[in-house]
Amino acid sequence: xxxxxxxxxxxxxxxxxxxxxxxxxxxxxxxxxxxxxxxxxxxxxxxxxxxxxxxxxxxxxxxxxxxxxxxxxxxxxxxxxxxxxxxxxxxxxxxxxxxxxxxxxxxxxxxxxxxxxxxxxxxxxxxxxxxxxxxxxxxxxxxxxxxxxxxxxxxxxxxxxxxxxxxxxxxxxxxxxxxxxxxxxxxxxxxxxxxxxxxxxxxxxxxxxxxxxxxxxxxxxxxxxxxxxxxxxxxxxxxxxxxxxxxxxxxxxxxxxxxxxxxxxxxxxxxxxxxxxxxx
Amino acid sequence: xxxxxxxxxxxxxxxxxxxxxxxxxxxxxxxxxxxxxxxxxxxxxxxxxxxxxxxxxxxxxxxxxxxxxxxxxxxxxxxxxxxxxxxxxxxxxxxxxxxxxxxxxxxxxxxxxxxxxxxxxxxxxxxxxxxxxxxxxxxxxxxxxxxxxxxxxxxxxxxxxxxxxxxxxxxxxxxxxxxxxxxxxxxxxxxxxxxxxxxxxxxxxxxxxxxxxxxxxxxxxxxxxxxxxxxxxxxxxxxxxxxxxxxxxxxxxxxxxxxxxxxxxxxxxxxxxxxxxxxxxxxxxxxxxxxxxxxxxxxxxxxxxxxxxxxxxxxxxxxxxxxxxxxxxxxxxxxxxxxxxxxxxxx
Numbered sequence: 001x002x003x004x005x006x007x008x009x010x011x012x013x014x015x016x017x018x019x020x021x022x023x024x025x026x027x028x029x030x031x032x033x034x035x036x037x038x039x040x041x042x043x044x045x046x047x048x049x050x051x052x053x054x055x056x057x058x059x060x061x062x063x064x065x066x067x068x069x070x071x072x073x074x075x076x077x078x079x080x081x082x083x084x085x086x087x088x089x090x091x092x093x094x095x096x097x098x099x100x101x102x103x104x105x106x107x108x109x110x111x112x113x114x115x116x117x118x119x120x121x122x123x124x125x126x127x128x129x130x131x132x133x134x135x136x137x138x139x140x141x142x143x144x145x146x147x148x149x150x151x152x153x154x155x156x157x158x159x160x161x162x163x164x165x166x167x168x169x170x171x172x173x174x175x176x177x178x179x180x181x182x183x184x185x186x187x188x189x190x191x192x193x194x195x196x197x198x199x200x201x202x203x204x205x206x207x208x209x210x211x212x213x214x215x216x217x218x219x220x221x222x223x224x225x226x227x228x229x230x231x232x233x234x235x236x237x238x239x240x241x242x243x244x245x246x247x248x249x250x251x252x253x254x255x256x257x258x259x260x261x262x263x264x265x266x267x268x269x270x271x272x273x274x275x276x277x278x279x280x
Numbered sequence: 281x282x283x284x285x286x287x288x289x290x291x292x293x294x295x296x297x298x299x300x301x302x303x304x305x306x307x308x309x310x311x312x313x314x315x316x317x318x319x320x321x322x323x324x325x326x327x328x329x330x331x332x333x334x335x336x337x338x339x340x341x342x343x344x345x346x347x348x349x350x351x352x353x354x355x356x357x358x359x360x361x362x363x364x365x366x367x368x369x370x371x372x373x374x375x376x377x378x379x380x381x382x383x384x385x386x387x388x389x390x391x392x393x394x395x396x397x398x399x400x401x402x403x404x405x406x407x408x409x410x411x412x413x414x415x416x417x418x419x420x421x422x423x424x425x426x427x428x429x430x431x432x433x434x435x436x437x438x439x440x441x442x443x444x445x446x447x448x449x450x451x452x453x454x455x456x457x458x459x460x461x462x463x464x465x466x467x468x469x470x471x472x473x474x475x476x477x478x479x480x481x482x483x484x485x486x487x488x489x490x491x492x493x494x495x496x497x498x499x500x501x502x503x504x505x506x507x508x509x510x511x512x513x514x515x516x517x518x519x520x521x522x523x524x525x526x527x528x529x530x531x532x533x534x535x536x537x538x539x540x541x542x543x544x545x546x547x548x549x550x551x552x553x554x555x556x557x558x559x560x561x562x563x564x565x566x567x568x569x570x571x572x573x574x575x576x577x578x579x580x581x582x583x584x585x586x587x588x589x590x591x592x593x594x595x596x597x598x599x600x601x602x603x604x605x606x607x608x609x610x611x612x613x614x615x616x617x618x619x620x621x622x623x624x625x626x627x
Binding site for chain 2: 177179180182183184185186187188189190191193197198201202204
């Protein structure tokens with residue numbers, strides 16, 4: 001039998017390849033190339049020098065921003081996963097099919113408004129004279145500064161990522177074969193041990209993916225650290241803004257961006273190995 | 281007989297308005313192989329799940345070893361179960377699956393590994409301990425599931441249609457494995473199935489359930505030859521049923537008058553398919569007339585299907601030689617006769 005060339009799957013694949021090429025691979029290559037360019041008299045000049053790299057990576061301020069961004073992204077991934085888990089457990093195991101659909105819809109509704117608008121809403125709520133502090137003052141506590149701090153930024157990050165993490169976790173928990181849960185109890189596992197030795201391992205992929213999603217979105221978020229975190233300490237995203245504003249240093253901003261993308265690739269691939277990896 | 285291991289007393293279970301099990305009374309003896317058999321929706325699986333604590337009875341009591349278990353959660357019972365889907369943990373290796381029950385009981389790592397390995401050996405699975413579940417064949421998974429349930433040395437093993445997903449030749453082999461295992465261990469097996477051949481081949485006693493209630497309990501032979509109700513007669517085996525009033529040794533049926541040996545008033549009799557004789561001409565004695573429909577090869581013989589003039593289905597078991605001699609054609613009329621001394625009277 002001769003194998004005929006079947007164009008059908010290739011044609012179906014084409015839009016995705018074109019899209020990824022035009023809007024991801026080519027800009028990425030361009031950006032990486034630009035990190036070797038120079039700026040003279042506020043104008044970009046194609047070149048191939050390591051000047052931008054040595055200057056950026058040689059700065060303490062860059063590494064401060066790098067570590068604070070990484071730390072916040074890890075923290076947001078952990079906190080979001082921890083807060084989301086009880087909600088996801090409830091949605092996956094206590095709600096009916098219809099109730100779960102409604103709850104998932106409610107989790108999508110926040111995305112109907114721009115994240116920027118939601119961040120502004122938090123500015124009002126968390127302000128020195130806002131409702132939260134009014135309640136704190138009412139019970140005799142001193143007003144607490146929540147805006148322009150790491151706390152404010154974290155509120156923003158969680159606003160951004162929490163609904164998605166809940167959705168990821170709910171899907172993976174709802175997909176667990178109920179017989180496995182019953183079998184664990186049948187073999188003597190208390191409800192708490194069923195959770196630890198069956199539910200979490202069985203839902204591992206979704207739990208890891210949820211946390212990685214939170215990490216990726218937090219790592220690249222500019223709105224939360226800027227509008228709620230007060231830009232202090234600066235994150236890598238704020239560093240990019242500052243660099244482009246001061247003297248049109250697009251090539252140095254490109255250095256920051258390339259480092260960010262490399263970090264995301266490393267973390268995402270390690271996490272995917274952890275999520276899908278099997279032993280034995 | 282000694283105290284039964286399990287006692288169901290007036291057990292009732294409903295899911296909303298749906299009644300799954302009603303007024304169930306059942307004793308299960310120590311060391312017996314009991315099969316719960318019936319069509320889907322008859323309540324057999326619900327009965328098993330109540331025994332494991334996976335469902336709570338709506339009313340009535342279930343006791344195990346003399347202790348009322350109604351409010352005992354599954355993890356505090358010693359009622360391991362083999363699931364139809366096997367429910368093996370895909371994220372654990374073979375030996376970790378087998379160890380699971382011991383780990384939950386806080387047995388030290390070295391001892392539980394040793395006991396798990398012993399069971400893997402017993403199940404002919406040595407060398408497979410580090411495999412993943414999806415690297416095993418259906419029969420191997422079956423044996424892992426058995427090892428996992430038996431490693432804690434329970435008094436009773438519950439099995440929920442464990443062979444229904446296996447190929448036919450493996451089913452026969454696993455039946456042998458299960459009966460030998462049950463005899464060797466001397467523990468109670470409670471086996472839920474809709475398959476008559478599985479239940480009759482393995483069980484000491486068979487419980488036939490229909491519509492949430494027990495229809496008949498007995499040894500396989502008793503149920504096969506002596507069904508007590510029409511439901512059992514129709515569900516079990518290849519039985520033909522005749523009903524009608526009896527007067528002076530003659531039963532008036534929809535298929536015509538039929539001689540019977542005894543009885544008076546309304547009666548139902550069962551004529552097993554392997555006790556029916558076929559002929560073209562009317563024989564003397566008990567016989568009815570029916571049109572040939574089709575035949576089915578059934579291993580031990582051939583089952584011929586007939587339709588009586590009033591639309592009832594009759595079955596007759598013949599040998600290949602007999603079939604060749606008769607050479608029946610579809611729609612052709614035959615006489616189906618039997619020895620009145622060898623019918624079973626229901627009730």
